[in-house]
Amino acid sequence: MIVNPGSSRLHAATVRIDDPGPLTDYIGPGDAAFLHGNEGFVAIGQVARFETDSMCAAEEWWAEFSGTIENESEMPGRFGTGPLAIGTFCFDPDNTRSTSLLIVPKTVIGRRGGQAWLTQIGFDRVSPEPPDRYEPPAAPGKLQFLPGSLSEQDWMANLRQVTDHIRAGEASKVVLARDVVAQADGPIDPRSTLRWLASAYGSCWNYLVDGFVGSTPEMLVRREEGLTCSRVLAGTIPRVEGVDDAQQAARLISSTKDLDEHRLAVMSVRQSLGEYLSGMHVPESPYVLTLPNVLHLATDICGISQPWLSTLALAQAAHPSAAVCGVSTDVARQLIRDLEHLDRGRFAGPVGWVDAQGDGEWAIALRCGQLDPADPTRMRLFAGVGVVERSDPWAELVETEAKMVPMKAALRGLD
Numbered sequence: 564m565i566v567n568p569g570s571s572r573l574h575a576a577t578v579r580i581d582d583p584g585p586l587t588d589y590i591g592p593g594d595a596a597f598l599h600g601n602e603g604f605v606a607i608g609q610v611a612r613f614e615t616d617s618m619c620a621a622e623e624w625w626a627e628f629s630g631t632i633e634n635e636s637e638m639p640g641r642f643g644t645g646p647l648a649i650g651t652f653c654f655d656p657d658n659t660r661s662t663s664l665l666i667v668p669k670t671v672i673g674r675r676g677g678q679a680w681l682t683q684i685g686f687d688r689v690s691p692e693p694p695d696r697y698e699p700p701a702a703p704g705k706l707q708f709l710p711g712s713l714s715e716q717d718w719m720a721n722l723r724q725v726t727d728h729i730r731a732g733e734a735s736k737v738v739l740a741r742d743v744v745a746q747a748d749g750p751i752d753p754r755s756t757l758r759w760l761a762s763a764y765g766s767c768w769n770y771l772v773d774g775f776v777g778s779t780p781e782m783l784v785r786r787e788e789g790l791t792c793s794r795v796l797a798g799t800i801p802r803v804e805g806v807d808d809a810q811q812a813a814r815l816i817s818s819t820k821d822l823d824e825h826r827l828a829v830m831s832v833r834q835s836l837g838e839y840l841s842g843m844h845v846p847e848s849p850y851v852l853t854l855p856n857v858l859h860l861a862t863d864i865c866g867i868s869q870p871w872l873s874t875l876a877l878a879q880a881a882h883p884s885a886a887v888c889g890v891s892t893d894v895a896r897q898l899i900r901d902l903e904h905l906d907r908g909r910f911a912g913p914v915g916w917v918d919a920q921g922d923g924e925w926a927i928a929l930r931c932g933q934l935d936p937a938d939p940t941r942m943r944l945f946a947g948v949g950v951v952e953r954s955d956p957w958a959e960l961v962e963t964e965a966k967m968v969p970m971k972a973a974l975r976g977l978d
């Protein structure tokens with residue numbers, strides 16, 4: 564569905580601006596953002612919106628739509644500048660009631676590499692006016708975290724069933740997720756959640772689109788002028804107060820269970836992107852990525868993609884990787900449908916943006932929550948774990964709790 568398509572020619576104008584300060588100050592109700600440290604952008608208003616259950620349809624729509632925009636720019640070719648679409652895609656469109664969507668904003672305020680810009684898109688000739696700032700939105704008041712689709716006991720029982728299927732040789736890895744419901748006594752403003760995440764988890768990609776908010780450390784595919792990179796994460800150890808990080812990192816990097824989980828995730832991205840990238844570099848062994856709540860095994864894969872393959876097409880090829888689905892993909896996806904008892908919605912799907920040249924960034928939507936469109940006092944939080952033969956249900960439950968720490972703290976507005 565497209566809203567407000569207009570009939571005349573669309574124009575986009577990009578100008579350099581002075582440093583606008585915190586980008587999160589410009590996010591109004593219903594607006595979107597994609598932030599990484601001091602960089603990224605906020606997407607204000609909507610020129611068009613495309614709802615779909617298919618990444619392929621979204622890619623075709625954007626290729627056609629962006630081709631109609633007349634583009635003027637003081638910063639031609641600068642990554643992220645100019646007209647773009649920001650979006651979120653469901654993990655499994657055949658097993659959800661949620662929608663995937665792309666939004667073309669009216670205004671983008673962005674910053675990258677010390678340069679800030681403003682892009683405006685409209686049906687008339689546009690004059691780039693800096694938009695207003697907003698007061699910081701309030702964190703929700705009283706908050707409770709309630710069980711989601713399954714109790715902890717039932718979730719662990721299902722995880723045992725997953726390991727039985729793995730032992731029977733049906734799959735080598737399955738990612739099982741669970742949810743928790745955050746219930747506030749008043750409406751939750753996801754902008755306050757995003758602000759908190761962006762300041763505490765600046766090394767992650769912090770996003771807000773259509774009430775879906777989160778802070779993910781995993782990049783499915785980033786394409787900048789053909790250079791295409793993916794950060795694969797799998798294998799996790801929670802950070803523990805009083806325990807030295809170096810000691811935890813040494814445990815993680817020598818855990819054969821975590822290394823197996825990681826190897827399968829890397830293999831899946833190597834296979835899916837390998838078809839499309841030349842000169843692909845896949846490091847032999849992972850490094851340890853340290854976040855405020857957990858340590859992950861991480862591998863950065865890079866290669867060169869053909870100019871006609873947009874970042875949306877590449878994301879479509881790479882999704883779902885074995886970091887969020889499993890091996891083999893089809894068997895793991897079916898086991899997830901049968902045993903997870905959860906509508907993942909947009910959790911673990913691609914979230915990000917694409918520009919008119921096909922460059923952009925699609926992260927994997929992890930460490931996130933979806934505001935209930937029918938009840939803004941409720942947000943559903945998600946976390947998953949890679950299950951392999953030797954997975955221990957209790958340890959995996961603890962890992963999901965560690966992965967929910969950022970969202971729970973953000974909602975509470977904790978220091």
Ligand SMILES: C=C(O[C@H]1C=CC=C(C(=O)O)[C@@H]1O)C(=O)O
Pocket residue numbers: 738781796797798799859885886887929930945946947948949966
């Ligand atoms: C599925 C999630 O994490 C994935 C990414 C990093 C590490 C993972 C793990 O160790 O299980 C998961 O594969 C999640 O955060 O919900």
